Amino acid sequence: MKASVTKGLGQGFVVEEVDLADPVGHEVRVKVQASGLCHSDLSVATFIGGEFPVVLGHEVAGVVVGVGPEVTQVRVGEHVVGSLIQYCGACVNCLGGRTHICLDPEHTLRAPGQAPRISWNGSPVAQGMGLGGFAQEALIHENQLAVVPDEMPWAPAALIGCGVLTGAGAVLNSAGVQQGETVVVIGAGGVGMNAVSGARIAGAEKVIVTDIEDGKLERAKAFGATHVVNSRTTDPVEAVRGITGNGADHVFDFVGARPVTAQGMQMLAKGGGLYLIGVSANDAGVDVNAIAALSASQKVQGVYMGSSNLKRDIPFYASMYLQGRMNLDDLVSREIGLADIEAGYESLKDGSTARVVITDFS
Ligand SMILES: NC(=O)c1ccc[n+]([C@@H]2O[C@H](COP(=O)([O-])OP(=O)(O)OC[C@H]3O[C@@H](n4cnc5c(N)ncnc54)[C@H](O)[C@@H]3O)[C@@H](O)[C@H]2O)c1
Ligand SMILES: [Zn+2]
Ligand SMILES: [Zn+2]
Structure with a gap:
């Protein structure tokens, strides 16, 4: 599948053919339909740094096309929105309903030693924030996904995962x-x-x-x-x-x-x-x-992250949008292709652009 790979600090976003592993455990394979360009991914790619090469993109919406054997919360065919909030569901904070301050957020990632979710020419590729939405497909732990109604349009749906929750x-x-x-x-x-x-x-x-x-x-x-x-x-x-x-x-x-x-x-x-x-x-x-x-x-x-509980709040905001009680359309200034991420970030410098969303993954 195609993914936009950031190979190092300042090396931009380059579309490459990469491999995505089959889902194991609680993992869900999502065919990405929309992926928002949030400033923090650009910061990671230009000055913050982290693991490279990496597939960034953390405002993602798509269709479930595969599930691991332990997945119980989403089904194939459902429409989902991802969030960078990573939580275990078992620590005292999660049990108290405060999943945004989970004590074991790494729980939603593969453990060190496990095969990587994404690889390129046989070598591992990191996955930004457990999501990696700048790609045709993404492998995401079910705790980082919420189901939204089928009638929710893709571009505004993707924005719910970060900017709206916050x-x-x-x-x-x-x-x-x-x-x-x-x-x-x-x-x-x-x-x-x-x-x-x-x-x-x-x-x-x-x-x-x-x-x-x-x-x-x-x-x-x-x-x-x-x-x-x-x-x-x-x-x-x-x-x-x-x-x-x-x-x-x-x-x-x-x-x-x-x-x-x-x-x-x-x-x-x-x-x-x-x-x-x-x-x-x-x-x-x-x-x-x-x-x-x-x-x-x-x-x-x-x-x-707006002290959010993503399983409760993402469907709630989708519902508010569908009822005409929340304006998300005016946030989507431009829709672009997967190969145009750099130009998309460039256009965000123009004050009249609120958010740019990738909706063409061909
Ligand atoms: N705390 C969190 O969990 C969390 C999550 C997501 C984003 N954020 C942060 O939220 C912030 C806002 O994100 P955004 O995408 O809306 O950024 P943005 O750049 O779109 O908006 C910032 C706005 O502030 C305005 N501004 C600049 N200087 C100002 C001043 N002196 N007085 C009044 N307004 C001024 C700008 O004109 C701009 O409209 C960022 O710092 C981002 O990193 C925090
Ligand atoms: Zn963000
Ligand atoms: Zn927890």
Whole structure:
């Protein structure tokens, strides 16, 4: 089968003929129908690094074409969406319902010593995040897959696995936003837009979005922002205080730069929470003054993958989309072929492009 292989740091994405093993144990063979281009795969390929050669791609949707002998949760022919959340299902955190902080995430991968899932010219190829969606087919542990209705279109389905779980989950799971509350979303990118959708589903009264580009703020309105603030031209703290009166109940930071996060802290109402999701520098973070925070009962929380339970949340977001209650169509700016990943990432630099999705694997 064809897969886009990243052979080393800075060596891009090259389509090669590779071999995929037969499914064993809890593995599921998926014929990939859509694969989203998320920034973190580009970061791995260009400066973070890891195991090479590797097949990246972690926003993946497709049809089940084969199952290992121990698979019980999906069947051949079903439509599935993958997620990079790896969990064992047996540790104390999993048993407590918090699979996103599983203590044994390697459980969904093949053990060292087992034959590799992917090989190229007889040598092993690593599989990005247990998924490897930049390929015609992928071999994925059933714990990393959720079933979605057949009528769910492929491109928006693929985006649910990372950007949607993270953005909407931060609002609905991590913060537990209640109806009537006020939400601020800092950073109107592909993930932040799903926080806006989540806030709408939660029944937030005011959903204020800040960004430094007017085009992104215009798009935010199409997702349900009630107020937008260009923080390059307007002081965002004053603007949020003006709109809310008492400050915001929840502030979600999708940017992750110290001055921006500090502004987020200043936007909080009494009892408010600041949620750290984006990171744009190694020193990202915020100073918390204990006296100010305790007297106003405020909290700061780090958020991984929207505290999501993928088996529950992926079908839920698919259902919200199919009911017309969640905008995923405006996230899919462009559909491309498997050989065009580099050009696809290049086009993401254009502010008008939200997400690019591979839908042609021929
Ligand atoms: N915590 C997690 O589990 C998790 C999971 C997925 C992604 N992420 C992170 O979420 C972040 C957002 O991802 P994305 O795909 O939406 O990125 P993106 O680049 O599409 O969006 C970022 C947005 O922030 C805006 N921005 C930049 N500087 C700003 C400023 N000073 N004030 C206001 N807005 C500003 C940009 O214009 C852009 O619209 C990334 O850092 C990503 O790595 C975290
Ligand atoms: Zn991602
Ligand atoms: Zn676990």
